[in-house]
Amino acid sequence: MATSDYAVVSFDDSDIRRDEMHSTIEQWIDDLVDSVNDAQTSAEFQEWLYVQRQFHDYSYRNTLLV
Numbered sequence: 001m002a003t004s005d006y007a008v009v010s011f012d013d014s015d016i017r018r019d020e021m022h023s024t025i026e027q028w029i030d031d032l033v034d035s036v037n038d039a040q041t042s043a044e045f046q047e048w049l050y051v052q053r054q055f056h057d058y059s060y061r062n063t064l065l066v
Helices: 011-041 043-054 060-065
Strands: none
Touching: 011 043
């Protein structure tokens, strides 16, 4: 007789798992927003924007090659 590796989840357990999943995703989003905010205010990003401003006639790919 074959057995499955899947655990039986009751409806109560699925609510807890859903809440945990949502809180984990919200934490990831908060971390991503914080990282983006940190990157935008960094000196390196500001310097990159300054350099990109000099090459406004070039495509994105060409500015990466430069």
